[in-house]
Amino acid sequence: MTARSSERARIDMLARVFGTDGSGRTIVGIGDDAAVIAPGREPLVWTLDAQVEGIHFRRDLVSMADLGYRATMAAASDLAAMGASPLGILAGLVLPAYVTDEDLRAIAEGQHEAAEEVGTQIIGGNLARGQEISITTTVLGETPRPLGRSGAKPGEVVAIAGPLGLSAAGLVLIGRGREHEADAAPAVRAYRRPLARITAGLAARDVASAAIDVSDGLTRDVGHVARASGVLVVLDRSTLLTPELERAAALAEADPYQLALEGGEDYAVVVTVPEDRVPAGFKRIGRVVPPQDGKIGIAVEQTNGTLAWLDERGYDHFG
Ligand SMILES: Nc1ncnc2c1ncn2[C@@H]1O[C@H](COP(=O)(O)OP(=O)(O)O)[C@@H](O)[C@H]1O
Ligand SMILES: Cc1ncc(C[n+]2csc(CCOP(=O)(O)OP(=O)(O)O)c2C)c(N)n1
Ligand SMILES: [Mg+2]
Structure with missing residues (x-):
């Protein structure tokens, strides 16, 4: 027709x-x-x-x-x-x-x-x-209590509901004609059928100090929270990967960490909350600390305990 x-x-x-x-x-x-x-x-x-x-x-x-x-x-x-x-x-x-x-x-x-x-x-x-x-x-x-980007406080933890990096992996795999392989399925679905985390947002509403959704990439979007709140967010590298992302990244011949940190359009919701109040459906991925040497933004902790600063890379329509 x-x-x-x-x-x-x-x-x-x-x-x-x-x-x-x-x-x-x-x-x-x-x-x-x-x-x-x-x-x-x-x-x-x-x-x-x-x-x-x-x-x-x-x-x-x-x-x-x-x-x-x-x-x-x-x-x-x-x-x-x-x-x-x-x-x-x-x-x-x-x-x-x-x-x-x-x-x-x-x-x-x-x-x-x-x-x-x-x-x-x-x-x-x-x-x-x-x-x-x-x-x-x-x-x-x-909402009775809108969650902004500016309330994150040192001492809190950073928690996420939803996937990381999968949508970006899905886009690569679809573009390369590999969408029908079994390891591609979760990534392809994440790109084509993302889920807005309304339920997670409601679960976090009364406990979170700040929140953002990941459309442009984790470092860029959580960077908005860090800057708006005047804090440093330290991500725990060991929490960022899932078996689904690792398999999709291998198929896409891409670095799973880069996908997790910079891939956008997963529409996960990231919140900052007191450590003992991580809401149902959220996974802890980092912590909020005071600015260090005057620096705010995003870092990851190295195995030797020092901080490595992350570029707030991600999608920029005019960058
Ligand atoms: N053309 C515009 N006119 C007015 N406000 C805008 C415009 N574009 C974006 N904004 C505002 O800038 C803020 C950030 O926008 P954006 O980066 O698109 O947020 P998000 O990533 O959540 O979609 C939002 O408050 C949005 O309403
Ligand atoms: C063909 C194609 N190329 C690249 C991308 C990746 N991409 C496009 S826009 C975007 C960022 C998210 O979109 P935006 O409109 O900035 O969302 P907002 O921050 O306004 O919510 C990404 C990761 C895509 N989805 N499709
Ligand atoms: Mg927008």
Whole structure:
């Protein structure tokens, strides 16, 4: 099927895929000039994230359904990092002429699946014609206690929920046509079907002093927390690898540590917490210490006990 329906018919199709909001907070969903959500009592949390063809994905490496899924999860991940639960999603799609109705339905089904996975729904958006596919997703949520980047305190530990390095390994393996090998499966899934760690964010909300999600790479993103908090984060190198990452890295002929430290798009959530309060679902990967010789940032502890500074490498759109 290669049908390309009118904008109106496409919106009707999207409304059918996305369905109606079961949460009870959406007063007006798809079909009016804007969505309407009933107010609650908690502070609102609101994020926006774009996925652009050629930058975040290549059409030959992901299906349309995967694209919709990962665009939605990437945006929802910002709410996880704030300790918030989502209330509703708007998505703006830019679609070139070659995108068929079937392609659009697949994108929408991926978006819908991801939204349901994190307990919310797509309640509006926009369609426009353009030169390349892009999906811009805004997620509105709420939390009684937003988790910022600036509260990390010396003496606390650093803990993570979610994978490290797997998504970057998956992208390499898909690009090299090795996605069907058994050792590639967890990495390929991490790239195509990442999970926003909403539940982990909620579990950390009342105990964490700071939080961030890993979109650009661990050193870069945790570096934001270190700088915002004026501390030094010392990572424990021995905690960063998993057997899944080691096998995927071997297949990709890549350094698993580099993938763990610099690979992005895993959407793990990293928090700083008191040592005795690491929440369920989190693994300890380091500790927070005061600045050393005036230096803040990220380091790893060497076997001889000295600190090696880590470059905050990772993805930079303009670097
Ligand atoms: N074009 C923009 N206009 C205003 N604020 C922006 C813009 N781009 C990014 N920001 C803000 O800068 C901060 C960091 O953004 P970003 O690095 O994209 O965060 P993240 O990695 O969590 O998506 C966020 O508060 C974001 O809202
Ligand atoms: C084809 C392709 N090349 C490279 C990448 C890797 N990549 C692209 S953007 C990005 C960083 C994350 O995206 P960004 O929009 O910066 O997320 P944000 O920090 O805004 O949440 C990474 C690791 C990719 N996903 N696909
Ligand atoms: Mg961003």
